[in-house]
Amino acid sequence: MRMVVFPDVRGCIRGRLYHRWGWRGGNGYPQFLASFGLCKICNMAQFFKWGNINAKILSLVNFGGELMSGYGIKLVWAGWNNDEIIGFSNKARKKWEDDIRPGVRMLIYETSKPPGLKAIVGEVEVTGTWEQGEGKPTPTKEHNHPVNVRVLRRRADITPIPLHRVRQITGDEKFPRQGQAWKPLSEAQYKALLDAWD
Structure with missing residues (x-):
């Protein structure tokens, strides 16, 4: 693992560090215990309180878990038509609760259930928190955890990106x-998919 470390960087200047793992060096590396986290806002992986200095690692590091991203594909059942509410199931909210936050951009992929297009049919940006979405009606009862979004690319304005191109x-x-x-x-994958529309 290649690390680029700057001494005395006192955590993310944007704050809100999300703590996930502890890690101990070994196999010839100095023995130390450090906390590892991800900033929810800038997605910067960080070490801090490393010995008697503070330090920051510049590259994202995955210790077996999935890293947070500001971009992704949201899978929806057939019928999405520029809805400003996106619903998640109980299971999906538990898994992705920390990733789905204001500012995250989503490409909307319509699945085959019920008969759907199996293609990316729009783009939205998350504008609200989980708490702000509580109690709002969702397109399907199975996806009863909503977040508010604003539509960036409307279904009628784009040519759907078919499944084989997405893959x-x-x-x-x-x-x-x-x-x-x-x-x-x-970000590169997301932009490449956007380029498929241009």
């Missing part, structure tokens, strides 16, 4: 998986 661009030949609600994307 090709993301490099994921098994997309979509059974029960999948959200697929995080890198």
